[in-house]
Amino acid sequence: MKQHQTNRNRAYYRHHRKRVIRRKVRIAEQYGWNISFEGRFAKGKIHCSCPLCGIKTKKDGFPHSQKKKLQCLDYQWADYVKGELL
Ligand SMILES: [Zn+2]
Numbered sequence: 505m506k507q508h509q510t511n512r513n514r515a516y517y518r519h520h521r522k523r524v525i526r527r528k529v530r531i532a533e534q535y536g537w538n539i540s541f542e543g544r545f546a547k548g549k550i551h552c553s554c555p556l557c558g559i560k561t562k563k564d565g566f567p568h569s570q571k572k573k574l575q576c577l578d579y580q581w582a583d584y585v586k587g588e589l590l
Pocket residue numbers: 552553554555556557558
């Protein structure tokens with residue numbers, strides 16, 4: 505018997521362990537990693553969260569190509585609004 509009572513049963517933990525492993529195995533296969541055993545993906549993260557690897561949009565804003573597209577949309581919107589007023 506357990507020392508303390510838990511609100512969640514073993515089926516709950518099994519489900520989430522499997523779910524997490526499935527996700528990480530999918531990512532590992534995409535990158536062509538050699539998976540010795542799948543259980544190692546039960547814990548820990550498999551991505552790198554350092555500033556060099558992360559998505560830069562949050563830190564540096566949109567890339568130039570996206571800024572140009574957004575500007576184009578702004579002009580289109582302005583033209584549309586002007587057209588409605590006239
Ligand atoms: Zn990194």
